[in-house]
Amino acid sequence: AQKVTQAQTEISVVEKEDVTLDCVYETRDTTYYLFWYKQPPSGELVFLIRRNSFDEQNEISGRYSWNFQKSTSSFNFTITASQVVDSAVYFCALSPWGRDDKIIFGKGTRLHILP
Template sequence: AQTVTQSQPEMSVQEAETVTLSCTYDTSESDYYLFWYKQPPSRQMILVIRQEAYKQQNATENRFSVNFQKAAKSFSLKISDSQLGDAAMYFCAIPPESGANNLFFGTGTRLTVIP
């Protein structure tokens, strides 16, 4: 069965410091995409970063980067120079093995940024 596991329900980081959010998953697909979404208190779901599984190079978007380890099925998100606006729920997601072409989400990590 497909799973997405975020083992850290809550994390905190000092402003300007770096934090890493963990995500592990299981899929029988060989080529797929992985996504990190951010949900601030406004509830809006915002795409942070995505990674294509067959690319060895880790994706980077400004202060956000991933550590993708395909063999270990691990997809962690690193936030550098944390800002107050980074405080949010963060969800890891992968496409399902069935044909819905949607995204299957983890349970999320709540990130608090301490001034």
């Protein structure tokens, strides 16, 4: 079975704090892709990052960073020095190699950044 678990339903932090959103996945495939999407109040899901299962290098993009650990089947997302504009719902997703139709989404984490 393939599954993505985002255990944190809702998180609130004060602006400028760092925050980590957890993502744990389950798959028997050896080759797969992982994604993070952001859904601001406007509703459109915005792509943030894609990682394939062979690339465990962590990635940093400005205030955003991602920690991929195959050993724990986790793909966590950290926002450093959070800002009010980071308030959104964040989705982690898993897609098996060769299955265009399969994108398994977690249930999302709603992040509130308080001014």
